[in-house]
Amino acid sequence: MSQTTLRYGPTTDAVSAIIAIGERSTFAGSNETLWKALGQDAAKFEATEVLVDGKTDVATTYTKVGETRVQHTFAHLNKDRSRNMGHIRSDLVHDLVAAQTPKEGDVKLVLALENQNQVFPAACAVARAFPLYNKKSAAQKLKPRNVHVEVSVPGGVTEETYKKLNNVADSIRLVARIVDMPTSELNTTTYIAEIKAAVQDLPTVKVEVISGEELREKGFGGIYGVGKQAEEPPALVVLTYAPVKQTVEARPVFVGKGIVYDTGGLSLKTSGGMCGMKEDMGGSAACFGAFLAAAKNQYGGALTAVLCLAENAIGPKAQRPDDVVTMYSGKTVELNNTDAEGRLVLGDGVAYATRDLQSTHVIDIATLTGAQLITTGKKHAAVLSRDEDFEKIVLAAGQQSGDWCFPILYAPEILKKEFDSKVADMKNSVADRMNGQASCAGHFVEEHLTADWSGKWAHVDMAGPSGKDQRATGFGVALLLAVLEKL
Ligand SMILES: [Zn+2]
Incomplete structure (x- = not known):
């Protein structure tokens, strides 16, 4: 080619x-x-x-x-x-x-x-x-x-800066390539092969994969439930980078939504509404790309990327509306819409990041809601954070990287009610779509942060800016790298 x-x-x-x-x-x-x-x-x-x-x-x-x-x-x-x-x-x-x-x-x-x-x-x-x-x-x-x-x-620009820019550009193009790949070429298994190939020459990087039935056994009910019907198994991919010389104390973790295809599941999307759903793994790709560039550019801190991979397929083994799943956080979710699957995989991802990893900052990033486009448009990602300082860091990183962001309403006291369930801790989709829906989706993810975790969390919904004219933009790579510079 x-x-x-x-x-x-x-x-x-x-x-x-x-x-x-x-x-x-x-x-x-x-x-x-x-x-x-x-x-x-x-x-x-x-x-x-x-x-x-x-x-x-x-x-x-x-x-x-x-x-x-x-x-x-x-x-x-x-x-x-x-x-x-x-x-x-x-x-x-x-x-x-x-x-x-x-x-x-x-x-x-x-x-x-x-x-x-x-x-x-x-x-x-x-x-x-x-x-x-x-x-x-x-x-x-x-x-x-x-x-x-x-x-x-x-x-002027130094040779060192050019070297770093080359690594960042390589990551952006790699991410755009895998987001552009249709699911017939990029399923959960081939995605993992891409990841392993990209990091194989980096001695500072380790890859751990938890997949298929092992996810169920370990309690990742969110990821397992979304991906269990698909031909290729769902997987949690954990990329760990340890710097040769540690100069940054913060221990950031990126958590990405990696739905390699989203049919909507039994809450099936309309046929036209399904086109482009190969791109629903863009958040995980951004995490992967930023992680890769940070490792190549010898970032001074310990960094982890948690990629939540699954195909939301339809068939006899697919989870149903009304099913109740137990998430990795231990909380239970009554499904009222199997197409609100991104928050289920992210919920498991952030629970893992805040319980099993010694994280100080967690950013989850996803092509999550159509409501993001209504809220902050096609070029600015939406940022939700319970911590104003961390929100400012992400917004400033957006300005510096060109991966622009804009804040959305943080008000769990009002918005969490949208997920009320009679039989479980929460539902996975809102009762009223006219009530800050992009924020609600972020609050759902927030519910699965470990309760006594004392780090800072931000949620980035990049549904709009991840694509342009039916092409992936590689959005998120530059943003996450710019965030790292500020920790
Ligand atoms: Zn969906």
Whole structure:
């Protein structure tokens, strides 16, 4: 299969396209670092003048280098940015890169940035523009090519930073690839194989898998119940990283929803409503990707990722509405909707993270509710936390990473009633959909935190931003990495 190899760092390799992306002011003729990165003389390009004049958003000229025609494109990045849009319009960086990069040939992308805060989100946005999963027959005939990304910014970018950016970008693209894979290729078993292959050369990482009947025996009633009908068994995957030299005291744990396919179970989705449900493992993929990049970049703290994998399939062994399941927390849940399965697997995940692991911070992340899109839109994930300080950390990480977030109502006193059950500790789906439904789903997960656990918890619902135009975005990798930087 044809592949784009994406590499961050300076290059002098010959390329067939040089694309500069930046806010208008960075294209001024006096910006010498930019012209150096472009390997060009400013005066040669009328296109530049057009941009600085403010008349055109994208200008392209061509030059001949020997026999090769070289494309030179300057793309102007809109500067409009209100307070919830991060340090750069990373959404537009992605759009410009995707639109301006030719499909074939080696390319050099130059990010012309105003300040250091823009480096991480801009670099992550570029990675999202080069998806790896592609089954188009025409794509198989394209030659492998290199895309080099160089950053022009006051203060420069060190080799060490480029190295880290490469690891982060690799993770974002890996996550997007596995989220884009249909379940015929990525089921719980092949997912675990992907994970093991990715970490096999990392001596600091251990993988533990609890799967199938062993889940039932150990009391993971949530994950087991959701996944027991599927051909491939449900699994709890625990990735543990121990730093060579510990410099961070916090012991963060990521918990991710990994529903490799969600039919809704016996509370079956409508046929149209089922399309795209291969993406319902995006939260677990984000945890995996962030964990992998953190390990490669030698994060200074002990880190664990808990991935709750299951296929919510339909058949004679599927759990039913009215069934009562006992969760890993010990609490019982009367099912009133088998399509509210994400919170069941996450409930087991957070119970494990707060009982069996010595965690100080737990973040669960999931494509959880359609209500998230109603609450915070398609580009901002919803964040629920009982701890205001930790909520602020996650929100700030969103601004810094370009994986934007917005807080949602925290009010269990009012919202928990939505899950009242006559026969069990709670139901799994709300009575009234018009009562802060995205928050309710988070409160359900919260119910399964171990009661005497004293750490900090946040819940991230990324149902909207996990995808764009029927492609996975790799959302969450950059966010979780940015959170780690703040602990
Ligand atoms: Zn569902």
